[in-house]
Amino acid sequence: MNRQVIEPGRDVLNLPVESLELKLGPSHPATHGTVRILLSLDGERIRRAEVEVGFLHRGFEKECESGLYYQAFPYTDRLNYVSPMINNVGYALACEKLFAVEVPDRCKYLRVIASEASRIADHLTCLGACALELGAFTAFLYAVEARESAWDILDEMCGARVTTNYVRIGGLAQDAGPEFPQLVRAKLADVARLLKDFDDLLLGNPIFRERMEGTGALPAAELIGLGVTGPLLRAAGVPYDIRRVQPYLVYDRLDFDVPVGTVGDNMDRFLVREEEMRQSARMIGQCLEQMSVGPVDIDDPRIRLPGKGKVFQRMEELIAQFKVVTEGPRAPVGEVYQAVEGGNGEVGFYLVSDGTGKPWKCRARSPSFSNTQAMSRMVEGALLADVIPTFDMVNMIGGECDR
Amino acid sequence: MAARVVTVDRKAVEQLTGVLGIPATLRGLRVTSTHFFRNLWGWIVGRPQVRTVMVPEEHDPKPAAFRGMPVLVAMDNGKERCVACGLCEWACPVDCIHIVPAETDDEVERYPLVFDIDMGRCMYCGLCEEACPEEAIVMSAKVEISAFSRAGLLWHKDQLLTPVKTLERRLEHIRNDYGRR
Numbered sequence: 001m002n003r004q005v006i007e008p009g010r011d012v013l014n015l016p017v018e019s020l021e022l023k024l025g026p027s028h029p030a031t032h033g034t035v036r037i038l039l040s041l042d043g044e045r046i047r048r049a050e051v052e053v054g055f056l057h058r059g060f061e062k063e064c065e066s067g068l069y070y071q072a073f074p075y076t077d078r079l080n081y082v083s084p085m086i087n088n089v090g091y092a093l094a095c096e097k098l099f100a101v102e103v104p105d106r107c108k109y110l111r112v113i114a115s116e117a118s119r120i121a122d123h124l125t126c127l128g129a130c131a132l133e134l135g136a137f138t139a140f141l142y143a144v145e146a147r148e149s150a151w152d153i154l155d156e157m158c159g160a161r162v163t164t165n166y167v168r169i170g171g172l173a174q175d176a177g178p179e180f181p182q183l184v185r186a187k188l189a190d191v192a193r194l195l196k197d198f199d200d201l202l203l204g205n206p207i208f209r210e211r212m213e214g215t216g217a218l219p220a221a222e223l224i225g226l227g228v229t230g231p232l233l234r235a236a237g238v239p240y241d242i243r244r245v246q247p248y249l250v251y252d253r254l255d256f257d258v259p260v261g262t263v264g265d266n267m268d269r270f271l272v273r274e275e276e277m278r279q280s281a282r283m284i285g286q287c288l289e290q291m292s293v294g295p296v297d298i299d300d301p302r303i304r305l306p307g308k309g310k311v312f313q314r315m316e317e318l319i320a321q322f323k324v325v326t327e328g329p330r331a332p333v334g335e336v337y338q339a340v341e342g343g344n345g346e347v348g349f350y351l352v353s354d355g356t357g358k359p360w361k362c363r364a365r366s367p368s369f370s371n372t373q374a375m376s377r378m379v380e381g382a383l384l385a386d387v388i389p390t391f392d393m394v395n396m397i398g399g400e401c402d403r
Numbered sequence: 404m405a406a407r408v409v410t411v412d413r414k415a416v417e418q419l420t421g422v423l424g425i426p427a428t429l430r431g432l433r434v435t436s437t438h439f440f441r442n443l444w445g446w447i448v449g450r451p452q453v454r455t456v457m458v459p460e461e462h463d464p465k466p467a468a469f470r471g472m473p474v475l476v477a478m479d480n481g482k483e484r485c486v487a488c489g490l491c492e493w494a495c496p497v498d499c500i501h502i503v504p505a506e507t508d509d510e511v512e513r514y515p516l517v518f519d520i521d522m523g524r525c526m527y528c529g530l531c532e533e534a535c536p537e538e539a540i541v542m543s544a545k546v547e548i549s550a551f552s553r554a555g556l557l558w559h560k561d562q563l564l565t566p567v568k569t570l571e572r573r574l575e576h577i578r579n580d581y582g583r584r
Contacts, residue, residue, distance in 0.1 A: 071496040074528035159468030204419030204427030244406035271411035
């Protein structure tokens with residue numbers, strides 16, 4: 001036995017101590033997604049935190065490169081599976097930049113509606129899960145019920161809530177029906193009502209505030225250095241929102257606020273996300289007003305499938321149908337990068353084309369990956385309990401982070 | 404029309420808490436009890452206010468755009484509409500469709516001798532339906548598949564053939580989009 005003997009008179013408060021190694025995850029309920037956080041603890045205090053990602057790696061980029069351009073859409077749904085429409089739109093915009101085509105106005109408006117409804121669903125999931133993990137189960141249920149309403153909008157548009165596969169190169173899978181605006185307004189009213197209840201139940205709660213206020217803050221300069229984007233960066237006071245700084249689709253025609261925080265702690269991140277949901281609802285309302293009836297697809301049989309009615313009747317369109325499906329649209333040689341504002345930050349797609357129907361290289365810039373790397377800096381020196389709200393606000397989505 | 408930058412109001416949250424958090428607690432109680440009594444009343448009068456659906460006894464109504472598992476359309480004579488052109492096989496990102504074409508002396512001379520869909524791989528994306536030039540493979544409303552082995556998830560032509568009258572809703576939905584270009 002090699003037991004250390006404490007001599008009488010020695011200072012017992014300064015004994016050599018080893019730090020406790022704690023593995024949080026990969027299947028811990030609070031690490032929704034699969035991620036492992038290796039913590040070395042000194043009592044309750046975190047000395048070092050290491051975030052291990054990659055448990056959900058599926059080879060998204062390679063998968064995209066092995067298929068035609070249009071075949072990657074179902075895979076983009078599975079990047080950020082909480083707001084799949086935004087990934088759909090981002091990938092489609094990157095392809096359209098490569099093919100140098102522009103979609104009709106109605107298509108742009110429908111894409112914005114889809115993206116913003118997705119953003120509402122994304123933020124509701126994030127905030128609801130945060131409430132749940134801090135002990136507010138009821139608030140979580142209200143958020144999930146509101147998310148159902150947001151998903152109903154997507155359901156009506158594309159027939160699925162999560163596996164949307166809605167956007168196409170040069171158009172959309174299908175147009176919205178005549179009663180679509182009514183449905184959207186009704187569903188948004190549901191979301192607003194439940195969001196009010198969610199706020200009333202949670203925001204003022206002293207326990208919730210204790211857990212959120214003053215935890216997980218990092219200065220803006222450091223966040224920028226780590227490549228953090230989205231609500232995390234905006235909560236630190238930097239108004240960087242792709243929809244504002246590089247407007248795509250019709251965001252330059254919409255009137256909306258970009259909320260920023262002052263302190264950059266978890267409470268600010270929470271409030272920024274809440275305000276963004278209200279702004280998203282506002283944007284959808286404006287889109288419904290500005291949208292007019294018209295085509296949703298470009299009229300270019302080399303890129304977008306011709307209408308089925310013509311395929312049944314005419315030879316030319318039938319040939320186009322066969323060519324687009326089997327060879328895919330041929331992209332000109334070149335490379336493009338297109339970013340959109342996702343639920344967690346800048347979702348970017350970088351495509352390199354060698355002139356064939358398949359991308360030579362497809363790279364996805366996922367906000368979760370960059371945001372998660374800031375996680376360890378945010379919790380170092382904090383208490384163990386602070387990991388949970390911080391991780392909730394980082395909102396790492398495994399599908400997107402690990403790709 | 405432009406994006407404005409606004410700062411979130413942290414002071415308002417402090418005010419919501421109030422003295423010792425008592426107003427916040429009371430407000431929370433009001434919210435939960437409102438929900439409770441509304442749900443209770445809905446349950447009493449038989450019009451539940453909650454979104455919970457007791458699957459599999461009951462199901463949510465599905466929108467017309469809903470994509471379930473892909474099936475083959477069977478015409479009134481029981482034969483498939485498919486002419487085994489193989490476009491769905493090309494379009495499928497996960498290669499779950501396998502077709503062996505054959506020919507007869509009938510009016511429609513080509514037909515699939517083998518038409519298999521591996522439902523264990525299929526992700527219901529609907530690209531096959533979009534590619535089909537014959538309206539022969541469509542997404543049905545069916546989602547429940549189960550089998551005791553992986554081999555049981557490989558659906559053959561006789562399992563996939565579905566009478567056209569049960570697919571009317573989906574066919575009508577996709578026909579709405581036919582003439583749009």
